[in-house]
Amino acid sequence: MSHQHQxxxxxxxxxxxxxxxxxLQTIGAGGLAGGIVNWPDLMALKAxxxxxxxxxxxxxxxxxxxxQFETFSPKPGHENGGETKAISTAASGIQxxxxxxxxxKVMDRLCVIRSMSSKEGSHPRATFLMHxxxxxxxxxxxxxxxxxxxxxxxxxxxELPSFxxxxxxxxxxxxxxxxxxxxxxxxxxxGGIPDNAEPATSTKRYRRRLALRDSLETHYAEHGGKQEVxxxxxxxxxxxxxxxSPQMSAFxxxxxxxxxxxxxxxxxxxxxxxxxxRLVEAGVPAIEISVGNWDTHFDNFSRTSxxxxxxxxxxxxxxxxxxxxxMLDKTLVVWTGEFGRTPRVxxxxxxDHYPRAYNAVLAGGGVxxxxxxxxxxASGESVQDRPVGVSDFLRTICHxxxxxxxxxxxxxxGRPIRVVDGGEPVMEAFG
Amino acid sequence: xxxxxxxxxxxxxxxxxxxxxxxxxxxxxxxxxxPQKTIQRVDAQLRTExxxxxxxxxxxxDDATYLRRVWLxxxxxxxxxxxxxxxxxxxxANKRRRLVxxxxxxxxxxxxxxxxxxxxxxxxxxxxxALIGARAATEYLAKRFxxxxxxxxxxxxxxTAEGDVREDGATAVIMAQAGRPEETVxxxxxxxxxxxxxxxxxxxxxxxxxxxxxxxxxxxxxxxVAVRPSRMGPQRTFLVVANNFPAFxxxxxxxxxAGTLEHNMPDLNAPSxxxxxxxxxxxxTGEKVKxxxxxxxxxxxxxxxxTSDKNPWFANAFVxxxxxxxxxxxxxxxxxxxGPDRECSSAATLAILADSFVASxxxxxxxxxxxxxxxxxxxxxxxRRTPIETPFAAxxxxxxxxxxxxxxxxxxxxxxxxxxxxxxxxxxxRRQRGPRVLFKNVFGFDPSQRRDEVGGSIPQALTLMNSSxxxxxxxxxxxxxxxLLHNTDDDQEAIVVLxxxxxxxxxxxxxxxxxxxxxxxxxxxxxxxxxxxxxxxNTAEFKYRR
Numbered sequence: 003m004s005h006q007h008q009x010x011x012x013x014x015x016x017x018x019x020x021x022x023x024x025x026l027q028t029i030g031a032g033g034l035a036g037g038i039v040n041w042p043d044l045m046a047l048k049a050x051x052x053x054x055x056x057x058x059x060x061x062x063x064x065x066x067x068x069x070q071f072e073t074f075s076p077k078p079g080h081e082n083g084g085e086t087k088a089i090s091t092a093a094s095g096i097q098x099x100x101x102x103x104x105x106x107k108v109m110d111r112l113c114v115i116r117s118m119s120s121k122e123g124s125h126p127r128a129t130f131l132m133h134x135x136x137x138x139x140x141x142x143x144x145x146x147x148x149x150x151x152x153x154x155x156x157x158x159x160x161e162l163p164s165f166x167x168x169x170x171x172x173x174x175x176x177x178x179x180x181x182x183x184x185x186x187x188x189x190x191x192x193g194g195i196p197d198n199a200e201p202a203t204s205t206k207r208y209r210r211r212l213a214l215r216d217s218l219e220t221h222y223a224e225h226g227g228k229q230e231v232x233x234x235x236x237x238x239x240x241x242x243x244x245x246x247s248p249q250m251s252a253f254x255x256x257x258x259x260x261x262x263x264x265x266x267x268x269x270x271x272x273x274x275x276x277x278x279x280r281l282v283e284a285g286v287p288a289i290e291i292s293v294g295n296w297d298t299h300f301d302n303f304s305r306t307s308x309x310x311x312x313x314x315x316x317x318x319x320x321x322x323x324x325x326x327x328x329m330l331d332k333t334l335v336v337w338t339g340e341f342g343r344t345p346r347v348x349x350x351x352x353x354d355h356y357p358r359a360y361n362a363v364l365a366g367g368g369v370x371x372x373x374x375x376x377x378x379x380a381s382g383e384s385v386q387d388r389p390v391g392v393s394d395f396l397r398t399i400c401h402x403x404x405x406x407x408x409x410x411x412x413x414x415x416g417r418p419i420r421v422v423d424g425g426e427p428v429m430e431a432f433g
Numbered sequence: 434x435x436x437x438x439x440x441x442x443x444x445x446x447x448x449x450x451x452x453x454x455x456x457x458x459x460x461x462x463x464x465x466x467x468p469q470k471t472i473q474r475v476d477a478q479l480r481t482e483x484x485x486x487x488x489x490x491x492x493x494x495d496d497a498t499y500l501r502r503v504w505l506x507x508x509x510x511x512x513x514x515x516x517x518x519x520x521x522x523x524x525x526a527n528k529r530r531r532l533v534x535x536x537x538x539x540x541x542x543x544x545x546x547x548x549x550x551x552x553x554x555x556x557x558x559x560x561x562x563a564l565i566g567a568r569a570a571t572e573y574l575a576k577r578f579x580x581x582x583x584x585x586x587x588x589x590x591x592x593t594a595e596g597d598v599r600e601d602g603a604t605a606v607i608m609a610q611a612g613r614p615e616e617t618v619x620x621x622x623x624x625x626x627x628x629x630x631x632x633x634x635x636x637x638x639x640x641x642x643x644x645x646x647x648x649x650x651x652x653x654x655x656x657x658v659a660v661r662p663s664r665m666g667p668q669r670t671f672l673v674v675a676n677n678f679p680a681f682x683x684x685x686x687x688x689x690x691a692g693t694l695e696h697n698m699p700d701l702n703a704p705s706x707x708x709x710x711x712x713x714x715x716x717x718t719g720e721k722v723k724x725x726x727x728x729x730x731x732x733x734x735x736x737x738x739x740t741s742d743k744n745p746w747f748a749n750a751f752v753x754x755x756x757x758x759x760x761x762x763x764x765x766x767x768x769x770x771x772g773p774d775r776e777c778s779s780a781a782t783l784a785i786l787a788d789s790f791v792a793s794x795x796x797x798x799x800x801x802x803x804x805x806x807x808x809x810x811x812x813x814x815x816x817r818r819t820p821i822e823t824p825f826a827a828x829x830x831x832x833x834x835x836x837x838x839x840x841x842x843x844x845x846x847x848x849x850x851x852x853x854x855x856x857x858x859x860x861x862x863r864r865q866r867g868p869r870v871l872f873k874n875v876f877g878f879d880p881s882q883r884r885d886e887v888g889g890s891i892p893q894a895l896t897l898m899n900s901s902x903x904x905x906x907x908x909x910x911x912x913x914x915x916x917l918l919h920n921t922d923d924d925q926e927a928i929v930v931l932x933x934x935x936x937x938x939x940x941x942x943x944x945x946x947x948x949x950x951x952x953x954x955x956x957x958x959x960x961x962x963x964x965x966x967x968x969x970x971n972t973a974e975f976k977y978r979r
Contacts, residue, residue: 126560138559138560140559140616140619140620141619174561181886181888185890187891188892199895200899201898201899202900202901202904207964211967214947214951214965214968218965219973219974221941221943225979226813226815226816226827226830227814227816229885230832230977231973234972234973237893238898240894241891241895241898242898245895
């Protein structure tokens with residue numbers, strides 16, 4: 003692991019740095035005053051302060067690529083716009099599709115980018131690109147943005163995982179060369195405590211088992227397996243701590259008051275969004291929720307409308323709930339898919355893949371709501387103003403979360419790789 | 434085949450010990466040609482290296498450790514208790530060598546190593562849908578390993594492959610990269626020559642001799658190859674095709690469907706320009722074919738040159754991988770980043786083995802037989818050395834690959850695999866949610882990774898501790914605990930059998946005491962043994978091959 007993931011940049015959490023952070027946490031101010039802290043320690047301390055700012059990110063991932071025309075970029079005046087109508091929103095002068103009436107009511111907190119543009123039109127490659135900023139290659143295992151967020155913002159002392167994915171997803175980048183510590187902890191669906199996260203026996207018996215297990219490690223430790231056993235004991239300590247942790251109740255939605263659950267609605271996506279908010283509250287910095295079936299090659303209008311119906315209320319409720327709790331400023335909410343859909347409607351009433359011009363939405367995390375960035379031409383076929391590439395987009399996320407997009411990590415074969423290569427953050431988004 | 438042993442560990446063990454007794458008769462005359470000289474030279478070479486400094490060399494592994502190691506290394510599963518007792522009590526002087534010969538002749542050998550190479554190929558896929566070809570790849574490789582075909586022929590077939598990826602496993606490398614020339618040649622050289630040339634795709638490599646032009650000369654062997662989706666048959670699939678007359682397409686366009694006639698190196702300053710036309714030239718030897726050459730000839734030449742005796746990296750790459758898997762540390766690490774500009778930890782030893790491998794016409798089983806007869810392989814396991822220590826003074830522990838661990842788990846639990854797909858070739862890599870796939874998702878890793886960098890993860894610990902399937906199996910009427918309790922009233926005997934079953938060794942005196950004390954404090958005998966089984970499958974020792 004230490005070879006795989008060496009940090010050549012300034013801050014970050016090389017395992018040595020993580021150890022240093024824990025060290026700093028224990029020595030406290032006395033150690034600082036005693037002058038035993040050197041420059042890299044101070045940098046680690048800076049990272050620690052950064053984390054304390056409590057920034058978090060919730061990505062609402064629309065797997066399959068939602069139609070921009072039927073979501074946030076309607077074109078009612080043009081034949082490419084199809085039958086979809088535009089409605090007014092809480093932000094004066096901004097109209098979105100009629101499929102999202104609840105979201106329209108919180109439009110003053112949302113920033114729509116209507117000029118997203120890329121070159122990847124295949125689902126797996128574009129999904130990988132939007133998550134990592136790179137196209138997939140055999141030689142470098144790029145980590146996804148959630149892993150970078152977890153690595154830079156995660157609290158090593160937390161008993162919860164620092165990156166949680168809710169719902170099945172087609173993204174397989176995970177922690178990449180950052181290592182398995184930054185893989186997402188995957189929960190198939192929100193509801194109760196996730197699979198395998200509760201003891202299979204009574205707590206008492208589980209504790210007895212753990213103690214027996216630990217003592218039965220000794221033989222191997224004394225017969226050539228010292229390193230393996232030491233690592234394994236650490237892993238089991240961490241895992242069993244998680245299992246026994248009171249913080250795990252964050253996963254249990256039945257603890258949420260009825261009136262709040264009602265706000266999020268009955269759908270699975272509503273439960274997923276509520277779980278995301280609970281996890282942010284519990285200190286998890288990176289959460290991604292996947293919703294599938296946006297690949298509307300036929301019956302685009304009815305199917306997109308139905309899918310929008312599933313996300314509309316929960317999306318709006320999430321924004322309102324975060325705001326009501328004073329969490330919105332520190333929580334960036336990102337809504338996007340892997341690309342857009344063709345402006346021209348095909349013979350089956352569907353729209354096909356279209357990476358040239360699509361849309362994405364940002365809210366919270368310092369983003370100025372009630373604005374639209376970029377525009378396409380009247381037909382929606384090309385970006386006319388302020389094109390935003392994938393690197394620009396990811397840099398905007400990094401900027402919001404105050405994480406460093408220029409840290410270089412060593413890939414497995416000794417090639418330094420930046421969190422995001424090239425691009426500029428979309429500064430207008432921050433007002 | 435593999436299904437059978439999973440269903441009944443004891444039966445499997447009995448079969449194995451019979452096979453052990455049958456011994457040498459299983460082998461053909463050609464396979465019996467053990468290269469004794471090579472073994473002696475390797476041992477002598479490493480002993481010389483140990484003399485230079487004060488090296489603490491590990492003693493030979495004890496019989497039980499050695500037996501479990503060989504079973505896991507060759508057939509991907511641990512030995513059953515009866516096989517352990519038979520081996521430990523066998524007094525024949527040549528029993529270790531005979532064990533290796535017997536298991537090399539076992540069909541599970543091919544399947545185990547086919548899974549390893551399937552993982553090597555598919556963990557680096559840049560096309561998700563390539564996974565539909567994983568099963569064909571494992572089946573293909575299993576057959577070729579079991580037939581003991583020359584590694585040269587096997588490797589060459591991956592370069593020249595054509596056909597349906599569900600049918601022809603040799604298409605795997607091309608399919609995993611969707612036929613894109615740059616990615617495909619990068620992978621072929623990485624896998625079969627151990628050289629990472631793809632860094633030169635965009636710029637001359639700072640620490641390597643390979644130039645950007647050389648990379649694109651190599652990619653020029655593959656422009657006419659295309660991977661095309663097909664819905665002709667009963668299932669959707671992909672075809673790897675050669676297209677010597679593609680319709681006009683922009684050079685370097687996405688190669689998925691049609692291919693192009695020739696490969697152009699893009700101009701970095703003008704990415705939309707057509708770039709420079711490249712002749713196919715093999716970077717290691719400088720051998721080349723003309724522009725305009727048809728695909729079959731192009732690729733057959735590349736296959737020939739990549740695997741030729743003039744290219745030392747072909748034999749080095751394979752020997753390095755096998756040695757690394759068996760001894761626990763490669764001559765070069767990571768195993769897929771070797772070459773003239775990399776440091777080799779015992780170049781003389783590698784040369785002895787590689788020369789012998791080439792002289793045997795790349796005989797795979799012979800190489801296993803040779804390495805497994807060396808002192809380096811047979812030593813007790815020790816901690817991974819620090820960079821300043823001399824290599825190969827002990828056999829390093831290796832985390833089990835997912836297939837090995839899956840088999841070990843069912844063996845330990847004493848129940849049959851709910852996914853009969855358990856041992857089926859290619860299992861674990863298909864897109865479905867059976868237990869074998871879920872298991873691979875949690876426990877699988879890229880076998881080209883340095884093993885000391887393969888970290889255990891929290892989901893792995895959670896699965897082994899808390900999964901309902903495993904806990905049900907521990908408590909089941911048919912499982913190991915029920916068998917133990919039924920077969921003996923003697924707690925100590927039951928503890929011994931439990932250890933044999935789970936860790937393939939006898940417990941130490943202290944372990945017996947610990948377990949007996951635990952038994953005494955437990956509300957029931959059944960509960961005590963369930964907890965012991967649970968504890969043992971959650972130890973590091975269970976998850977490592979020592």
